[in-house]
Amino acid sequence: MSSIYEKQLRVKISSGLPIIQIISYEWKRIHGLCIKTALHFNREIFIWNNIEGIKKWDYLEREFIPEDETKTNPSEALRWYHQNRENELVFLMEDLHRYFDVNQANTIIGYLRTICQDESTKKTLIISQPMQRIPTELEKEIYVLEIPLPDQSIIQTML
Numbered sequence: 001m002s003s004i005y006e007k008q009l010r011v012k013i014s015s016g017l018p019i020i021q022i023i024s025y026e027w028k029r030i031h032g033l034c035i036k037t038a039l040h041f042n043r044e045i046f047i048w049n050n051i052e053g054i055k056k057w058d059y060l061e062r063e064f065i066p067e068d069e070t071k072t073n074p075s076e077a078l079r080w081y082h083q084n085r086e087n088e089l090v091f092l093m094e095d096l097h098r099y100f101d102v103n104q105a106n107t108i109i110g111y112l113r114t115i116c117q118d119e120s121t122k123k124t125l126i127i128s129q130p131m132q133r134i135p136t137e138l139e140k141e142i143y144v145l146e147i148p149l150p151d152q153s154i155i156q157t158m159l
Contacts (some may be wrong), residue, residue, distance in 0.1 A: 012145070021142050022126055030112065044092055050073075090124045092128060
């Protein structure tokens with residue numbers, strides 16, 4: 001059964017939105033949501049964080065495997081995504097908001113703006129973070145999906 005958030009994410013990806021921001025403290029839930037959604041669209045899914053670089057989901061092994069561990073810098077990861085010619089992929093970047101105020105912010109925002117303007121691909125960039133934070137110049141370009149912590153009824157069904 002699909003959750004309401006999975007349905008919302010599918011609709012936004014189907015509509016061609018190039019960048020989606022998911023707000024949640026539950027990183028495992030975000031991973032599961034993104035993996036299920038990528039599988040629904042028959043897309044490869046990659047994940048980035050500043051410690052492990054870029055990893056690719058292996059659907060057979062059911063785990064992320066290293067793709068490029070040297071890309072721990074967000075600008076390098078965005079360059080990799082932008083230059084990747086595979087048109088059918090989902091790229092999840094974790095905690096990118098930490099870099100919106102550092103010296104590479106102009107490069108990061110530039111890449112995000114360029115990605116927003118590229119209508120020729122079916123790639124989707126998903127930014128996950130625990131709080132909503134988007135640079136002002138991108139507020140109208142990025143769709144925000146907020147996933148609250150589960151309530152009592154959801155927790156009961158999980159137990």
